[in-house]
Amino acid sequence: MPTRSVRDNANTPASITTPVKSDTGNLPAGYQRLHSQFRWQVPEVFNIAQVCSQRWAEAPDTAQRVAIRCYADGALQSAHSYAELQEQANRLSNLLVALGVRRGDRVAIVMPQRFETAVAYMAVLQMGAVAMPLSMLFGPEALGYRLQNSEAVLALADQTALPSLQLLRADCPQLQTVIGVGRRENTRSVDEVNYAEALARSSARYLPVATTADDPAILIYTSGTTGNPKGALLAHRALIGNLSGFVSSQNWFGFDGRANADSRAVFWSPADWAWTGGLMDALLPTLYFGCTIVAQAERFDPQGALQLLGRCGVTHTFLFPTAIKAMMKACPGTARKTVQQQYGLKLQALMSAGEAMGDAVFGYCEQQLGVTPNEMFGQTEINYIVGNCALHWPPRPGSMGMGYPGHRVAVIDEDGVECPTGVAGDVALNRFDVHGDPDPIFFLGYWKNEAATQDKFTGNWCRTGDLAVRDAEGYLWYQGRSDDIFKSAGYRIGPGEIENCLVKHPAVANAAVVPKPDAGRGSLVKAYVVLAPDALAACGNSTRARTALQAQLTQELQAHVKGMLAPYEYPKEIEFVDALPMTTTGKVQRRVLRLQEEARARGEPDA
Known part of the structure; x- marks a missing residue:
C-alpha cells in the first residue's frame, strides 16, 4: 500500500497511510498495516x-x-x-x-x-x-x-x-x-x-x-496537583509528533486519499489556547493544515456552544467530557428532534480527552450530536499518543483506544516490564517507534528540574502515571490516576466507572468519587454529586425541598449503582455540592476532595 504525505510540501514532517477496513473481526486489518508503514519524517530545520x-x-x-x-x-x-x-x-x-x-x-x-x-x-x-x-x-x-x-x-x-x-x-x-x-x-x-x-x-x-x-x-x-507545577519544555518537533493522533482523532481531518487535507474544514474547541489541549490539539494543528479555527473567549455555556457549532458550520471539534455532560443535561434532545437537528450541526469528528468519557456521554454524542466520539489520551509531556478513529477503527465506549501511528505504547509494571492482557499497569510511551526511530512527541525535559525528568522514565519508557488495562484486541481501558485508585474492604476501587454510572441518572450533572477514611474498612466509597439544573429547579428556593430531594436521591443513587456495578462499589456516602473542584483544563481535582476527607477524619474544619 502506498504511503501518502500529510502535506505536499517540502516541510512535510510525517507520513499518513490510509488504512483498509477489515472485512472480518472487530479490529480493522489496516490498523497494524498503518503502524507498520507509518514513518516519521522530521527535517533538521523546522519551525x-x-x-x-x-x-x-x-x-x-x-x-x-x-x-x-x-x-x-x-x-x-x-x-x-x-x-x-x-x-x-x-x-x-x-x-x-x-x-x-x-x-x-x-x-x-x-x-x-x-x-x-x-x-x-x-x-x-x-x-x-x-x-x-x-x-x-x-x-x-x-x-x-x-x-x-x-x-x-x-x-x-x-x-x-x-x-x-x-x-x-x-x-x-x-x-x-x-x-x-x-x-x-x-x-x-x-x-x-x-x-x-x-x-x-x-x-x-x-x-x-x-x-x-x-x-x-x-x-x-503542568497543573501542579501534587506540589509546584513543573514546566514541560517542548521542541518544535512536538507538533510533528501530534499530527498522526490529530488526524486520526479527527477522522482524517478531510483527507480522502489525496495528498492534501480539505481546507474547508472548520475547527472549534472551548479548550483554552493557553493549555496543551487548546494549543497543541486545536490551534496549531488546524493552522498546520491551512484550515479555519473559530476563536471565542467567552465562558463555556452548553447551549451557546451548540449554537456556535451550528452557526459556524464547525466540522471538527475537541470537547472535554465535562463540557459534553453539561450539554447532555441542558440539551437532552426531544422525541421529535435530536440536538443535531435542533442546532443544525455539521460535525464530522469529535475528539474528547481529559477524563474517561463513559458510555452515557458516548451515547449522547452518537444519538444526539450525530457523531461517534473519538476518545484520546496524552499528557503535556507526551501528547496525543493513544486514542480512537471512528473512520478506521471502531471506538468502544469507555476505552482510551489504541496507540496512534508512530507511537509505541504499552502498559508496564513497576520494573518497566509489559503487563499481560487484563493486568493493570502504567500507560507508558517508548522513546522509539516500532522501526527504532525516535518519537518526535517527547518533551525536552522539565524546566530546571533534571531530577523530575529522570523520574519520569524507566529506561526508554516514559511513564504517564495513569493506569490502564489492555484487552486481548489491543484496546486500553482507563483505570484512573495511580493516586486516584484506592482500596475499600480489600477491594480495589477505580472512581471512573462509578462516576460514569452516577452521571447516567437524570438528576446528576457531574460526580466525583474518592475514598473516605474508615477505621474498619480502611476507606469507604464516597461520592460528591452536582445536581442537574432540572432537579434544582424542581426544588425552587425551598431549603426543605432540597434537603428532602437529596435524601431521596441518596437512596436512589446508591440503588442505581448497586444495580449496575459490583455491590462493593456503591457509594456508602453521598455529599451534594454546588460544584466540583476543577483544574483550568476541565479535569475534576479528586485530590482536593481526597485531602478534604483526610482532613475531616483528623477533625480539622473545611478550608
Whole structure:
C-alpha cells in the first residue's frame, strides 16, 4: 500500500497511510498495516510558525484563506486571513526584537482565544524564542510562580490580566516589559507599550530564525496537583509528533486519499489556547493544515456552544467530557428532534480527552450530536499518543483506544516490564517507534528540574502515571490516576466507572468519587454529586425541598449503582455540592476532595 504525505510540501514532517477496513473481526486489518508503514519524517530545520502561517501566507492560492474567525456574544466579530496573520506576526517579531527579546528567551502569553493570541505565538516562535502560555484564570500567585521560575523577559497580556501582572513586577526582576493587548489608551509607564500603535510602526517584513526541530519552542506548566507545577519544555518537533493522533482523532481531518487535507474544514474547541489541549490539539494543528479555527473567549455555556457549532458550520471539534455532560443535561434532545437537528450541526469528528468519557456521554454524542466520539489520551509531556478513529477503527465506549501511528505504547509494571492482557499497569510511551526511530512527541525535559525528568522514565519508557488495562484486541481501558485508585474492604476501587454510572441518572450533572477514611474498612466509597439544573429547579428556593430531594436521591443513587456495578462499589456516602473542584483544563481535582476527607477524619474544619 502506498504511503501518502500529510502535506505536499517540502516541510512535510510525517507520513499518513490510509488504512483498509477489515472485512472480518472487530479490529480493522489496516490498523497494524498503518503502524507498520507509518514513518516519521522530521527535517533538521523546522519551525512551527513557518508551517502554520508563513507557508500559507506566501502562497498566492492560500494567502487570503481565513485562518481565524473571532466570535463574541454569538456573533462574528472579525475574520483574519493567513496573509494578515503572518503580516501581524512579522510586525510583532520586529517589535519584540526592538524590546530586547532574543533567541531562547521566554515570552509569556496571557491571552484568551482571539486573533492576537495566534499572532503572538507565530511571532515568538519564528524568532526562535520560547512561547510560555499562561491561563487568564491564573491569579497572582500562579502567575508569579511561573514567571519567576521561567525567568520570562516579556509578557503579552490581555488588558484584563494587567492588574495581576503589575502586582508581580517587584517579584519578577527578569520581566522587563509587559505589553497590554487590546488597550486603547496610551500609558506613560516605561514598562508598557501601546500594542496597536507599536505594531503599526513596526515593519511588516521579518526574516525568521532558522530553528532546528530539536530547538525549544513552548514551555507549558503542568497543573501542579501534587506540589509546584513543573514546566514541560517542548521542541518544535512536538507538533510533528501530534499530527498522526490529530488526524486520526479527527477522522482524517478531510483527507480522502489525496495528498492534501480539505481546507474547508472548520475547527472549534472551548479548550483554552493557553493549555496543551487548546494549543497543541486545536490551534496549531488546524493552522498546520491551512484550515479555519473559530476563536471565542467567552465562558463555556452548553447551549451557546451548540449554537456556535451550528452557526459556524464547525466540522471538527475537541470537547472535554465535562463540557459534553453539561450539554447532555441542558440539551437532552426531544422525541421529535435530536440536538443535531435542533442546532443544525455539521460535525464530522469529535475528539474528547481529559477524563474517561463513559458510555452515557458516548451515547449522547452518537444519538444526539450525530457523531461517534473519538476518545484520546496524552499528557503535556507526551501528547496525543493513544486514542480512537471512528473512520478506521471502531471506538468502544469507555476505552482510551489504541496507540496512534508512530507511537509505541504499552502498559508496564513497576520494573518497566509489559503487563499481560487484563493486568493493570502504567500507560507508558517508548522513546522509539516500532522501526527504532525516535518519537518526535517527547518533551525536552522539565524546566530546571533534571531530577523530575529522570523520574519520569524507566529506561526508554516514559511513564504517564495513569493506569490502564489492555484487552486481548489491543484496546486500553482507563483505570484512573495511580493516586486516584484506592482500596475499600480489600477491594480495589477505580472512581471512573462509578462516576460514569452516577452521571447516567437524570438528576446528576457531574460526580466525583474518592475514598473516605474508615477505621474498619480502611476507606469507604464516597461520592460528591452536582445536581442537574432540572432537579434544582424542581426544588425552587425551598431549603426543605432540597434537603428532602437529596435524601431521596441518596437512596436512589446508591440503588442505581448497586444495580449496575459490583455491590462493593456503591457509594456508602453521598455529599451534594454546588460544584466540583476543577483544574483550568476541565479535569475534576479528586485530590482536593481526597485531602478534604483526610482532613475531616483528623477533625480539622473545611478550608
